[in-house]
Amino acid sequence: ADPLEDYDLSRPLNSKVGLRQGLAAYGDAHFSLFLRKAFIKAAGYGEDALTRPVIGIINTGSGFNPCHANVPQLIEAVKRGVQLNGGLPIEFPTISLHESFSSPTSMYLRNLMSMDTEEMIKAQPLDACIMIGGCDKTVPAQLMGGISANKPVLPLVTGPMMPGSHRGTRIGACTDCRNNWAAYRAGVMDIEDIAAINDELAPTSGTCGVMGTASTMACIAAALGLMPLRGASAPAVSATRLRVAEETGKNAVAAVSDEYRPQTILTKESFLNAITVLQAIGGSTNAVVHIMAIVNRHPDVAGTITLDTFDEIGKKTPLVVDLKPSGDGYMTDFHNAGGMTALLQTLRPLLFLSARTITGQSLGEVLDASSPHDFPYSREIIRPLSNPLYPRSSIVVLRGNLAPGGAVIKASASKDRRLLSHAGAAVVFSDTADLARRIDDPKLKVTADSVLVLKGIGPIGHPGMPEAGLINIPRKLGAMGVQDMLRLSDGRMSGTAGGTIVLHISPESVMADSVYGVVRDGDIIRCDVENRLIQLDVPDEEIVRRIADRKSANSTKHATGKKRGYRGLYERSVNQAEHGVDFDFLTAAGPS
Ligand code: FES
Ligand code: MG
Numbered sequence: 001a002d003p004l005e006d007y008d009l010s011r012p013l014n015s016k017v018g019l020r021q022g023l024a025a026y027g028d029a030h031f032s033l034f035l036r037k038a039f040i041k042a043a044g045y046g047e048d049a050l051t052r053p054v055i056g057i058i059n060t061g062s063g064f065n066p067c068h069a070n071v072p073q074l075i076e077a078v079k080r081g082v083q084l085n086g087g088l089p090i091e092f093p094t095i096s097l098h099e100s101f102s103s104p105t106s107m108y109l110r111n112l113m114s115m116d117t118e119e120m121i122k123a124q125p126l127d128a129c130i131m132i133g134g135c136d137k138t139v140p141a142q143l144m145g146g147i148s149a150n151k152p153v154l155p156l157v158t159g160p161m162m163p164g165s166h167r168g169t170r171i172g173a174c175t176d177c178r179n180n181w182a183a184y185r186a187g188v189m190d191i192e193d194i195a196a197i198n199d200e201l202a203p204t205s206g207t208c209g210v211m212g213t214a215s216t217m218a219c220i221a222a223a224l225g226l227m228p229l230r231g232a233s234a235p236a237v238s239a240t241r242l243r244v245a246e247e248t249g250k251n252a253v254a255a256v257s258d259e260y261r262p263q264t265i266l267t268k269e270s271f272l273n274a275i276t277v278l279q280a281i282g283g284s285t286n287a288v289v290h291i292m293a294i295v296n297r298h299p300d301v302a303g304t305i306t307l308d309t310f311d312e313i314g315k316k317t318p319l320v321v322d323l324k325p326s327g328d329g330y331m332t333d334f335h336n337a338g339g340m341t342a343l344l345q346t347l348r349p350l351l352f353l354s355a356r357t358i359t360g361q362s363l364g365e366v367l368d369a370s371s372p373h374d375f376p377y378s379r380e381i382i383r384p385l386s387n388p389l390y391p392r393s394s395i396v397v398l399r400g401n402l403a404p405g406g407a408v409i410k411a412s413a414s415k416d417r418r419l420l421s422h423a424g425a426a427v428v429f430s431d432t433a434d435l436a437r438r439i440d441d442p443k444l445k446v447t448a449d450s451v452l453v454l455k456g457i458g459p460i461g462h463p464g465m466p467e468a469g470l471i472n473i474p475r476k477l478g479a480m481g482v483q484d485m486l487r488l489s490d491g492r493m494s495g496t497a498g499g500t501i502v503l504h505i506s507p508e509s510v511m512a513d514s515v516y517g518v519v520r521d522g523d524i525i526r527c528d529v530e531n532r533l534i535q536l537d538v539p540d541e542e543i544v545r546r547i548a549d550r551k552s553a554n555s556t557k558h559a560t561g562k563k564r565g566y567r568g569l570y571e572r573s574v575n576q577a578e579h580g581v582d583f584d585f586l587t588a589a590g591p592s
Contacts, residue, residue: 018054018088021125036125045088052088053256055249056126058117058142060133062096067135067214068158069205070236077242078130078156081249087127087256089249094120097137107492108464110137110144111574111583112566117145126151127256130248134158134206134236136213136495139221140290147297148586152260154358155221156248159236160209160331164200166193172209173202174496175324178470186478206236209331210324212495216283217290222340223277224270225357226262229344229366233335255358268304269352271295273363275310276350279317280343282326282394282412284495285503289465293580299588307406307578311397311532318388319412320346322381325498326412327389329381337381341370346382398502400535401543402515402525405506406578407488411529413498416484420500420529423537424451424486428521431456432468440475448482451525455517457491458508459574459581463567469493469503486527488534490516490577502527502534504577511576518546 019036023029040050057078061071075091082089094116097106121129129149131142134157146153163172171180180197183189207214215233222232228247234240258264271291278287288310296302321343323329334343344351344367353364361369383389394412414420427450429435435454438444446452452471459465469489473482487501490508509517515536519525524537536543563571573583584590 018052018127019050019125049088052086053127053253054125055082055087055089055252056121056124056129057089057091058129058131059091059093060096060138064101065096065098065135066202066205067098067207068096070158071132073242074132074156074158074245077245078249081246082253085250085253087253090126092120092124097141098135104462105464105466106137107581108570110141111586113138113141114144114586117142118149121146121149121151121153128152128154128252130154130156130252132156132158134214136217136286139217140294143221143294144297144582147262147266147294150261150263152255153262154248154252154255155227156245157207157218157221157231159206159234159238159241160215161202161204161206161236162332163209163330164203166197166200170330171197171200172330174208174212174494175210177201178497185472185475204237208496210496211281211283211321211326213284213286215331216278216281216287216495219277219281219283219340220274220287220291223274224266225355225363229340233331233339235332235335251358260358263298263300265356265358266298266301267355268301270355271301271305272313273351273355275313276317276347277343279314279394280319280347281321282319282323282390285395285408285410286492286495288395288408289492289504289577289581292578293582296580296582296587296589302588307397310395314393314395316392317350318385318392319390319394320383320385320388322383322389325496326394333381337378342382345370346385396529396532398527398529398532398534400533402534402536403505405576407502407505407534409502409529414484414500415498416500419484419486422486423524423526424449426451426453426519426521426523426525428453428519429455432466435471439472442476444474446474446477448477448485450485452485452487453519454489454491455509457489458510459576460571461490461508461510463570465492465577465581467492467494469501470497470499488525506576506578508576512551513547515543518543518550
């Protein structure tokens with residue numbers, strides 16, 4: 001019988017299926033259902049359609065988001081998958097964030113997107129939800145919001161863009177954006193070449209084509225068991241991408257059940273698998289922040305995984321995927337080499353195979369069922385554990401008096417590995433404006449052994465922890481052939497960038513007690529990656545005195561909640577990098 005046809009009083013109105021969800025709005029639940037049916041019929045749905053499980057599809061297409069330009073085709077394919085399997089697909093918008101068009105930073109808006117995602121999944125009468133994302137902050141925002149909403153959620157990423165070409169060499173956003181810009185900046189490349197390269201860096205729709213943050217988060221969503229494995233890497237413009245979308249629609253209908261809620265499927269082991277994948281792919285350092293934020297949304301996993309977990313797993317996990325920025329390839333190479341299936345087959349001894357996936361199979365069962373076709377063909381792109389690109393610990397967690405809350409370095413992306421154990425005198429920049437003003441000043445007192453220190457770009461500092469951690473080599477040193485220096489900041493770095501760069505220093509410089517905030521020109525800073533150390537070689541008494549002086553001068557910029565709107569909410573509520581830069585009131589440990 002049609003549960004909606006007759007407003008049947010004998011049927012429980014709190015049934016979780018379809019339009020019967022959340023009917024308390026008008027006090028009279030039957031009237032609410034009556035009203036709701038009247039309005040949904042205005043969209044043209046017939047009675048049969050309204051008896052089906054409702055599968056929400058989050059549309060994050062936007063004219064400002066070319067990484068999501070294929071969303072309309074994906075939605076069409078998703079709808080086909082839903083309808084062929086008896087569900088009713090209904091799409092709805094949430095905000096969309098593109099890296100380049102989100103001022104002051106996309107990270108500043110990530111939590112807003114997570115709130116939008118969570119609240120709309122909770123508010124609307126949907127039984128499962130497909131979250132279409134892709135660009136860097138979108139997948140983390142959706143996973144955070146989806147886990148908090150705790151209805152069955154299925155991420156679907158837009159997929160990587162194709163590489164472009166310049167003078168016979170493949171190029172792609174955005175590792176090659178940086179390399180080529182650096183060459184132009186150093187006077188090695190002329191204006192015609194850099195302009196031609198600009199045309200080819202992002203030649204199709206889709207996300208950045210290297211192992212940047214978007215690709216990393218796609219691999220992590222797959223490692224968590226929430227999406228088909230080939231869904232992590234199928235190109236945005238491929239037919240495979242559309243078939244993955246169709247499959248996701250089918251999976252969503254099958255996932256309409258309490259046992260597929262994310263807080264049920266995802267366990268500590270799911271996240272340990274994701275962190276193993278992060279280390280093995282030489283993934284973006286941004287993913288460390290995002291994974292901490294996602295973990296801390298999960299009531300049963302929060303607190304069991306910390307920054308140190310990343311380091312412990314790193315020590316056991318070789319970097320085996322040869323993609324930029326740690327290696328040479330592009331996401332299309334990874335996909336053609338077998339993608340996540342081949343990678344997980346390679347990593348099998350390091351994984352928790354009992355972790356569950358959205359189809360009900362365990363990860364081990366998914367791998368057992370994969371065809372030989374999915375095993376790596378090219379042992380150059382996905383290397384065997386015995387012949388890695390980097391032996392272990394591609395991402396390392398550092399601690400010391402300079403970063404009691406921790407700091408992160410992508411050791412595998414260091415260009416001058418001697419700098420991984422280095423001590424030098426600090427050259428301090430108080431913020432990005434100061435950096436822009438002085439970094440290329442011919443009179444700047446700096447040598448190749450100096451340590452470049454950029455303050456003021458932490459979670460609150462900028463705000464939103466901008467990806468300014470890749471400090472340019474001072475032009476006069478660049479012209480002498482210096483390609484890498486030890487660089488420190490409390491901010492982030494694009495997942496597509498490389499260099500010997502210490503990031504996410506916590507507490508950030510604008511916090512009253514921050515040791516990093518009182519570093520001065522000429523102070524000796526020691527970085528010893530092997531021993532996980534980041535140290536300021538200044539006597540403790542002197543550090544205490546500097547912090548006291550700074551407090552009495554009240555010279556920290558730490559806001560005290562006087563700002564209006566979202567900015568005020570952000571500054572009052574955001575936590576530090578090691579906790580995920582989430583709002584304290586959204587975490588599982590926060591208010592209920
Ligand atoms: Fe969207 Fe790189 S700018 S993924
Ligand atoms: Mg990025």
